[in-house]
Amino acid sequence: MYYYIFEPAKIVRESKWQKTIKEKLSEYQISGEYTIPSPARTIEEIIMIGLSKQYSTFVICGSDNFINKVISILINIYYKEPSYQIVIGLIPSNKDSLIAENLNFKNLDEICLALQQRFFTKFSIGHLEPNKFFFSPLLINQKENEKYIISTSNYQIFTYCYQIIIDSEMNLSIISKDKSSLLNKLSGFFVDHKQIATSISKFSHKKYVIRSEDGSKPVYRGSEVIAKTPISVTRIRNLLNIIVKRGNIKIVKNEKGD
C-alpha cells in the first residue's frame, strides 16, 4: 500500500486533476491511503501518521514547491536518523514542472507505470543551511548583472551575473548578461552563439557559500523564496530513494510494491 500526500487544491481545476489522478491510480491498482494537509493536520503530522503506520512508500502529489516542501519536512523528520527504508514517489502536477522534467516523466500514465513498477534509485539532495532541503534547483535571479562572491574549499569566484542556478547534485551555473553593444549581440546572435556561450559558467563542488556584494538577494526554490543571500549550500549524497521510470538513470534496487 502506498501513502499518498496530496497538495490541497486551491481551485476547481486542481480538484478535478486530483480526481483524475486517483482514478488513474486505481486503474493501475496502486491506490492506497490518500491524505491532504490542512490547518487541522499539518504535513509533519501526516508524515508522522504515515511512519507510525509503517508505510514504506510515500507518494507526494502536487506542485514542485509542495514536493520540495514535503521532502524537506520528510528529511527533517525521518532522514536525520537514517534508516533509508522509505521510498518516495512523485506526481508533479504543474505543467512546467522541473521535477517531472528531471525524472523524464511526460504524462500521468508514465508516472503511474513507474509507481506500479516501483523501480527506484538514490538521489542526492541539496541542503541549504541550516534546515532546508531542495530537490529541484535553487535559483538566484536578478534583472541585471550583480556582483557575487562564491567560495568553495578550493577556490573563490568573483562574478558579475544575473542568474545563479544550483541543482541538488551541486552543479552550479552562473549566467551573465553580455555587456557588449547591441550590434555585437545581434551579429553574435545571427552569426554564432560564441558571445552567449562565453557568458555561461559551470562548476561542480560539494559545498558553496554565496554572497552578493549589493545587499541580500532572494533565493528561489521553484517560485518560492526560501532564503536570502548569503547562503551556504551543500550536497547530501544518495539520500533519497525516488521512484523513476524503468531504464531511467541507474537502478539501485528493484522491489515490488508492498
Place this chain on the structure above:
Amino acid sequence: MSNQEESQNGGTIVGSNVKLTGVLKDINDIIIHGKVEGEIESQKSVVISENASAKGPITADQIIISGSVNGSVTAHTKFELLPGGNVSGSITTKDLVIQSGALFNGKCIMIAGNEKNIEVKPDKEISKENTKETNYELE
C-alpha cells in the same frame, strides 16, 4: 572526498564574467573564458580561449591555448598554442604544436615515448639576443 571526485558533470567552464582564484581541479574538461589565478588541473583537457587569461601552473592530458598563460604548462599528451595565444613559462609535453601568430617565452621540455625528457633549448647563436630567456615569436 577530493575535488576531482566531485565532478560528475560535463566539466568546468569559467565564463568571461568570472574571475577565479585558487585551485581548480576537474576530472573532466576545463574551459576558461575568463580569468584564473592559481593552479589548473584536469585529467582530460584544458582550453584557454581567446581573451582568457591564466596565471599559475596548468596540468592536463591535452592543453589548447588561444589566450594568455603565465606559468608552467604540462600536457601529458599534446600541447597546442593557437594564433593569438601567449605563453610565458615552461612547457612540458610529448607533442608540441605552436601555430603561426602565437607567442611563447620560456623553455620547452619534450617528453619522448620512453618518457626520457629531452630539453629543447635554442642555439647559442640565436639566444645571444635573448640573454636570459628564450623568445620565440612565430608570424
